[in-house]
Amino acid sequence: MGTVLRRIWRLAWRAGSGPRAWVGLLLFAVVLALIFVDLWVDVQMISWVRRFYDALEQLDLPAALRELWFFFVLVGSSAAIFLASDYLRNLLLLRWREQLTSEALDAWTSGNAFWHLRPGLSAEGIDNPDQRVAEDCRSFISLLLSLTLDLVGRLAGIITYVTILWSLTDFVLSFSLFGFGIEIPRYMVWAAFIYVLVSSLITHYMGKPLKSLYFRQERREADFRHALVQLRDNASEIAQAQGAPAERRRLDRRFQGIRQNWFRLIRRELILGLFTRPYFQTVLRVPIFFAMPAYFAGSVTFGGLMQLSSAFMRVTTTLSWFIFNYPQLAQFVAVSQRLDEMFRNARAPAPVEGVPTGITRSESADVRLRTAGLALATPDGRWLAPVPDAEIGPGDRIWITGASGQGKTTLVAALSGLWRYGEGHIERPAAPLMVLPQRPHLSEEGLAEAACYPMDPSEVPPERLRDVLERLGLADRMAALDKGTGAEATEGLSIGERQRLALARVLLHRPAWLVLDEATSALDAASEAHLFTLLRQELPDTTILCIAHRAPEGLEVTGQWHIGEAQPSLQEGKHHD
Structure with a gap:
């Protein structure tokens, strides 16, 4: 009974507090x-x-x-x-x-x-x-x-x-x-x-x-x-x-x-x-x-x-x-x-018991990304493929390769600060990491909201938004933008169009660090090469990490980061290759 009453009191206090309580x-x-x-x-x-x-x-x-x-x-x-x-x-x-x-x-x-x-x-x-x-x-x-x-x-x-x-x-x-x-x-x-x-x-x-x-x-x-x-x-x-x-x-x-x-x-x-x-x-x-x-x-x-x-x-x-x-x-x-x-x-979300959460993170003083001794694990207690030590500098364009299921997306989550299962050290710049997944989230508030996400569309000049959408091959969607419609503006978009719309965010936000996690997988090779060339020309100083199964033509990669074979399970031993 005491537990129930304390629980009710905590919730009632939350409801009754705040401004003008x-x-x-x-x-x-x-x-x-x-x-x-x-x-x-x-x-x-x-x-x-x-x-x-x-x-x-x-x-x-x-x-x-x-x-x-x-x-x-x-x-x-x-x-x-x-x-x-x-x-x-x-x-x-x-x-x-x-x-x-x-x-x-x-x-x-x-x-x-x-x-x-x-x-x-x-x-x-x-x-x-x-x-x-x-x-x-x-x-x-x-x-x-x-x-x-x-x-x-x-x-x-x-x-x-x-x-x-x-x-x-x-x-x-x-x-x-x-x-x-x-x-x-x-x-x-x-x-x-x-x-x-x-x-x-x-x-x-x-x-x-x-x-x-x-x-x-x-x-x-x-x-x-x-x-x-x-x-x-x-x-x-x-x-x-x-x-x-x-x-x-x-x-x-x-x-x-x-x-x-x-x-x-x-x-x-x-x-x-x-x-x-x-x-x-x-x-x-x-x-x-x-x-x-x-x-x-x-x-x-x-x-x-x-x-x-x-x-x-x-x-x-x-x-x-x-x-x-x-x-x-x-x-x-x-x-x-x-x-x-x-x-x-x-x-304070509690981690799964028995799985190591020994990944340490620090901010780099020279605006570079470094990983050392990084080994990632799944929440069910399985070690993923080895992550070679790496050092990536401003303006680098790195192609991240490896077979499916080896932990490339998990590596991105670790670099962005989300993933906690594993061990090793990550040193990265203070600048935020913009990540585009294979299937991007599109806001149902309208085309402008989806293109500017998570930024407020009111912060982007309309002519700038229109120019970016046209350059990304979304000119046929401009009518929906003019009408200011909501969910129907993004309804029926193909995966390729969704990926183009997500790339519009990159050009509007101009991030210092960008991760493309198979973000152009639905595009044909020629369209992908064209968009990679556009990104490289528009954002010459942006560091780009590109996860892709084929070489990202047009990106002119400066290095390759290969994720190797899987490691033994946590029960069999830790990664010491």
């Missing part, structure tokens, strides 16, 4: 104050019950009519309080959700946590981060507000209602049991607490498995949505490979996971409902049964009976907060665990 706290205080006002109205309603039913019992029509008018005033006040409270709660929900989402996005994007915490790259990879940021942040704030505000209101209410019930039960219940005379003063107060306590224990015992079931259901729902997104993003490749049946099988398997856990979930909810549903239906009726002995003993009038049962009902329903909200509490705990897990792991 006082506005959220003020909204929370106002909503809380409205809860107390509504509680006062409810106390007036309890008093009204006795007066109204006494008037009916005494056939006092004028008094009954006065109480009817008072009843409508109370109902109108309660409705106004509810609407105002609901509106302010929604404002607070939006504000705190925005803050928590901002914190989650910062945690997920800073330090490249989104890269390190992919399943398989870290000891505790994060599955479905999109769901945790988009859905869990919203669910957490919604449940936090509904449960905490309701709980505070119930705590205040229980003090008020028990005080009222105590004042109304100034009589003694007397009866005989097995020949013994028993007297219980204020028996309805004790009956309320015992009744709810026993019911709460039964509810917890029957509903305990719900937390883990909700946790798994959220994961499997997110897995299914992710598979649908992958189908959308890779539609061309899947259709051309006639992969629709395979994708359907994969989607069916994901949905079967949802179905299987859903059956377990609804069965457990059914088991819990076998107790809670009858409890919900009787908790409003039981009070009058408990109050009947006092009425038949002549201790209270008919109006007093109704007032007593009304107070008892409010005590039991207030104490039943745990029972009424058990499914929401289980979901709240599951959501809190998923969110807190993401924040905790994003703060």
Whole structure:
């Protein structure tokens, strides 16, 4: 329980902090104050019950009519309080959700946590981060507000209602049991607490498995949505490979996971409902049964009976907060665990245990890149091909060669500072390393956004952007640029066009260090040679590392860096060739 409460507190602190945090706290205080006002109205309603039913019992029509008018005033006040409270709660929900989402996005994007915490790259990879940021942040704030505000209101209410019930039960219940005379003063107060306590224990015992079931259901729902997104993003490749049946099988398997856990979930909810549903239906009726002995003993009038049962009902329903909200509490705990897990792991992504992370890095004083004794390993404990020591200076154009699967892309990740598995030393300039992969990421915000990425298009003069796109053979896409369209501007681009668009970033950013990781593999030899010549002419001082299976014609390479044969696994020994 302590772990759960600390987890909830950490997340609540993140949501309630930040700029202008006082506005959220003020909204929370106002909503809380409205809860107390509504509680006062409810106390007036309890008093009204006795007066109204006494008037009916005494056939006092004028008094009954006065109480009817008072009843409508109370109902109108309660409705106004509810609407105002609901509106302010929604404002607070939006504000705190925005803050928590901002914190989650910062945690997920800073330090490249989104890269390190992919399943398989870290000891505790994060599955479905999109769901945790988009859905869990919203669910957490919604449940936090509904449960905490309701709980505070119930705590205040229980003090008020028990005080009222105590004042109304100034009589003694007397009866005989097995020949013994028993007297219980204020028996309805004790009956309320015992009744709810026993019911709460039964509810917890029957509903305990719900937390883990909700946790798994959220994961499997997110897995299914992710598979649908992958189908959308890779539609061309899947259709051309006639992969629709395979994708359907994969989607069916994901949905079967949802179905299987859903059956377990609804069965457990059914088991819990076998107790809670009858409890919900009787908790409003039981009070009058408990109050009947006092009425038949002549201790209270008919109006007093109704007032007593009304107070008892409010005590039991207030104490039943745990029972009424058990499914929401289980979901709240599951959501809190998923969110807190993401924040905790994003703060310091833990490496896979048992795999060396001995790569050291330093900044070179002479603007040169050097590697010494560098050996790279995979997260599953396998050494990759040897990396020969190298020294690369400004303006060099190096062709990186080697058979597929030897670790060339992993070497790029190590040079850029991302890869941590292995040993050896990397010394590199402070200037950032721009990397273009074989399949570049294209922003769906439009053609200009994709070409300038990650730079803001507003920082690039339109004429400069137009000139670069035309020189890279993308003149036919200029109409989309003029229209300023969004995702449709990059929809349908071939792999070759995507690679040309990525090369536009190079000409716009003019980096000091550039890595081309098979970045022109989809182009024919003549087009590739033309673009390499363009890069060499436009960026004569840029150091270029080019990973390619064929000699990069037009680049006029100044050296070759060959990645050799694979090394033994970590279990067999380390790289000492």
